[in-house]
Amino acid sequence: MIGIKDIGYYIPAGRICNYERKEQFGIDDHFIAHKIGVEQVSQKAPEEETSDLCVKAFEDLSRRTPIDLTTIEAVIVVTQNPDRNIPHVSAMVHGKLGLPERCACFDISLGCSGFVYALSTMLGFMTANGMKKGLLITADPYSKVVDPDDKNTTLLFGDAAAATLISDSPRFTMGATTFGTIGKEHEKLAVNDQGILFMNGRAVFNFAAKYIPDDIRLMAERNGIELEQIDRFLLHQGSKIIVETIATKLGVDQEKVPFTTQSYGNTIASTIPILLQDELEGSAKKIAISGFGVGLSWASSLLLRAS
């Protein structure tokens, strides 16, 4: 069975400090530290392209675990901010890494639910095609589409990328997964005709607070376990308040539900793999993951430590 072997990531060094923007946006320390929970957002250098972020995440991964590039049979990049729309970023990454010609590459367009969807997609695709090694890369630099004067977005979103090695000697395998979409609500979180991101923060919060606790319960049921048996809940880091709200609604200990993105922000589909990296060497055996956002879209799953 294939699953997650290791994870590397790249968070650009550039930071915008939200405490320095209190006057501009009429916010206070409490709002920053306890509502959004994001004190700084990471920002890539202007010359760094999405494919560059992918390569840097791969380099971190390859420092953590030896990778024989000739064995890589598939690359999926999850992004809605590609270098350009044609070709797919995964082909550019394929070229930059010097991967073998017999390698399947494609991009998946999804936002904050992207890692959970793409992990299921990649495992299904690789299993169907008898593949043993692959790279699942998330890289969605929202600095390309965020208006720095829009309080609803610029205080939250940070740039990052994560590279997950899928392998037939996994540390975690994937259990039953739940998926959902409310396409008629897509305008709540979308770019406009000028390519600038708009978010109705309250509507997106309400969507997540309403749907995600029930979805995680359904996911647990489909995996045949009780919530109490789950060691960790790695939720999409939309904001501190949404993570805490979902944890409260689930009735689980807040310490099982980390919020760790104070210093770089909401990195879209990269938030869950960055959180998960911290768990690879840990003791957690059953880890719930849940992503939600653009679409509106969500997915939840259970990762099981391979014995």
Place this chain on the structure above:
Amino acid sequence: MIGIKDIGYYIPAGRICNYERKEQFGIDDHFIAHKIGVEQVSQKAPEEETSDLCVKAFEDLSRRTPIDLTTIEAVIVVTQNPDRNIPHVSAMVHGKLGLPERCACFDISLGCSGFVYALSTMLGFMTANGMKKGLLITADPYSKVVDPDDKNTTLLFGDAAAATLISDSPRFTMGATTFGTIGKEHEKLAVNDQGILFMNGRAVFNFAAKYIPDDIRLMAERNGIELEQIDRFLLHQGSKIIVETIATKLGVDQEKVPFTTQSYGNTIASTIPILLQDELEGSAKKIAISGFGVGLSWASSLLLRAS
């Protein structure tokens, strides 16, 4: 086992006639009729968006076969020309069709190899998640990125969309599939920083002529059959000359290798499902499909008629 149940498609009524552009581009009737083979290219109306093309292809599908929307569990849209980059087109289509909330939606970014990749991806994803009904939609209106004064692209690419119903009562199942990528050559077919498509036609031709015949042989071998046992070869309709060249290199009868896109052109990932629609009611039992293009990327597979 799930597979292809039915296919609908939409080719916009708008046409640009290549015979009327002979003087502009210094070409003759022979070039149009026998080299590129494309006499007219289809063009969507300016107000038609990618998601609209998807819906129209779905409407054609639903006229051919009854579809209970409440049973649809997954939608994949293959495009590199979305309405906007955020959200994914599949979410917009989900909203426009009124699909159920328990439906997985995501887009795949790939060009002319997209249908073969996405079919394998969708079958793997749906199988892994126990899903029985899904929609695989291709819609990549190149009129958004083609320069009407660029002979290398404007004479070839047409707008269209196709909607394929994936079902647990399939007419065709999918056999072993081969995949490949030459990412370092991606600049041979890409949009530039202004979003305008560039194609090195000779390089792309040479790539396809060199790689695709061998790939189809490998695919046949992995499926345990001889080329002679394959009833039809549905190749990506890049141009008449590339389809004929691949058929010649394979040593198979040209009549087994249709070229049918004279009146609308190369519709990217929609070319193969449009060709395949014609075969659904036919007698062909083993159908090879092969897509190749942007990436550079390719994939080949075998479709097997369900008894």
